[in-house]
Amino acid sequence: MVQFIFSAGGSGSEFVFADLSHAGWLPGPFFDFLVPGGSVFILGVTLTFVFIDASGFTDIDSNGKFDTAFREIYYNDAFSWADDGATNIDVETVALHEAGHGLSQAHFGKVFLKGNKGKSNGSLQFAPRAVMNAVYISPQQALLGTDNGGHCSIWGQWPNN
Numbered sequence: 001m002v003q004f005i006f007s008a009g010g011s012g013s014e015f016v017f018a019d020l021s022h023a024g025w026l027p028g029p030f031f032d033f034l035v036p037g038g039s040v041f042i043l044g045v046t047l048t049f050v051f052i053d054a055s056g057f058t059d060i061d062s063n064g065k066f067d068t069a070f071r072e073i074y075y076n077d078a079f080s081w082a083d084d085g086a087t088n089i090d091v092e093t094v095a096l097h098e099a100g101h102g103l104s105q106a107h108f109g110k111v112f113l114k115g116n117k118g119k120s121n122g123s124l125q126f127a128p129r130a131v132m133n134a135v136y137i138s139p140q141q142a143l144l145g146t147d148n149g150g151h152c153s154i155w156g157q158w159p160n161n
Contacts, residue, residue: 019102020070024075025076027078043079044076046101049071093139094136100147105154109127110126112125113125
């Protein structure tokens with residue numbers, strides 16, 4: 001759907017309803033449209049579509065959140081991708097992260113530069129390490145405890161939440 005809306009392909013007639021769709025790869029300029037310069041640092045994006053009625057966004061279950069219609073995930077084809085977890089950007093890691101967003105997870109944890117008091121040869125550190133960290137640093141193809149905790153806090157009471 002997003003490809004059609006932004007004239008990036010598709011006809012709109014092949015629209016398929018799914019709660020969450022890994023919808024494919026888009027060129028770098030699409031990510032520049034989202035955020036200036038986005039093509040050089042956005043690996044993937046999860047877009048959320050919500051229901052509306054005559055009075056605006058809906059919240060049928062009165063949980064204080066807009067009712068989600070569906071989500072689409074897109075990946076930036078301006079990067080070099082791999083599926084072996086060893087070279088380039090690991091597609092499984094980014095897909096797992098974006099699927100987390102598709103299940104209502106936000107970014108988690110803090111990212112900071114460790115060592116050498118602000119010099120450029122320090123290393124990125126995470127506290128705690130999680131699939132839902134905001135920065136890609138290396139392959140991580142399995143959820144960690146913090147990710148599981150986040151999902152449980154969101155979905156533990158479903159369908160009553």
